[in-house]
Amino acid sequence: MEEKDNGSAKISTPENIQHDQFPIGLKVLAIDANIVCLKYLVQLLQKCQYKVTATTETTEAIRLLNDEKESFDIIITNVGRNDMDGFKILETVRQGIDIPAVMVSANEQLEMVKRGVMEGAEAYLLKPVSFQELRNIWQHVLRRRCRKRPNPNVMEQELEQHKPIISHERATVIDKEDDAIDKNINIDSNHFDSCSSSKKKPRVSWTKELHERFVVAYEQLGEKERVPNNILKLMNDPRLSRENVASHLQKHRDMLRKKATGAGKLVGKKNCYDRNSIKASKIQNSMNQRNNVSTIDQFQFSNLGRSSMEEVQGSKNYYPVPEFKWFASNNLMSKPCDQYLGFGPSNNMNSKYPQSFGNWPMDNMGEIPEEAGHLGWAFPNNNTNAGQCSQLQLVKGSSHVSLLMDDELGDIFKQFQSEEAF
């Protein structure tokens, strides 16, 4: 959808700014090195009807963030005890990409939480994340948008009444110093640009060079004149909008303030993000042996005990974005199931280890193999699953929705489910 310029009264906004639709279709970037947790998170987000892009690799995530063609409304990233990648993401966000970031962690230590919040996380959620908590993350997005411009409903009304926008009040102001000077003239259609992360405007990334020009312009101006408009004029760069400069100015000022007060903690921590530690975590990742998870052969267990040490070192779990967007599909049609409903009979008869659920004889319950210590699966691999099922075929089943529910339990959960209905 295109945005019309300030001349027209009607603005057709991109899908996730439409106030009746929002927050449906919210664009989320989810990052977690742990594939199980990521899969769970993605499912939660899809349940909220958000549009999810997910990856286990921080580098991929940063690439996506900086990629001009992608745009996200919010980031959810995991941070671990020994894995500081999540903070790296926060830093990337702080440096230019102005979207809210939510942290997720299994680590509930106060220090970590504090650090997360101080470094700009909107929220710090503990694993496992609950649906209730995740449902509310859109509030962070909305809050941030409202900070940049006044109440969008008010804005739309004004636009319908007046053709050019002559002036506008800013509800809560990021650039307080500028306000006094900037209030007057602003035929500012840019204020929609500033928050619309889904508008197809090339994202400005503050390269070193650009930043240096900014600093030059900043220092040229006297204290009272350091307002975004002036800096913008001095820099004279067509890519920049006033808003870009404004937010960068804010960050610059914060940084200077911190330098001045010599905030020890934060400055010290910034050193974490230097080249060496990025390298270290990369090595760690690859040594952590990320197997590629194939969605089709899900019932093939790895041959336990047979593989040598060499197999322990695997390749990174790298999900190139197009493939992984399988997760991102938002339609409610049932996905083509390579595996049929549930799970099927064994695929591989050769291995002595059980290969699928279907072959699980009922009478084998509770037997723990003696060699459990060496992960030897002594469960026999018999093929007679047919016998168990055949008598029970001709039955009407209940809907998939209430899975495993007894009537009494079902009532409780039905209530829960109906509350969730959008």
Place this chain on the structure above:
Amino acid sequence: MLGFGADRLRADMNRLLALLFHQGILDEQFLQLQQLQDESSPNFVSEVVNIYFQESERLLKNLRALLIERELTDYKKMGNHLNQLMGSSSSIGANRVRNVCIAFRANSEQNNRAGCLGTLEVLEHEYCYLKSKLHELFQIEQQRVLGAGVRYPMHQN
């Protein structure tokens, strides 16, 4: 009589689930997983659990390999594996496995090799048990779902 089978299966499943909850093998998180399963992702639980099995087996293998190493046991790497295992276990509601991981991690933080070996045994044992129980659960579910393939208008379960 035809509807009898489905009821029985569902009862079996609930009984098994109740037992698992009672024993602390699974916790409420598993229920969350089930609730996330719907028409648009009808196999979500089994998918996640499968991935969990793959990951866990890999991690357990790594842990054992790390501990067998007499020369220089890399406790830090062990800690990382354990965090992974803990995180994934808590995400699917594998309560007991997670608790054993916590104990294991305490041992590894104290560089207690003997303690680690002991907890590794327990961990593997717990994991095996969990896996067998989940298999059982899924098998009942499979039967139920297969049985639901033929629908009779009168039985509204």
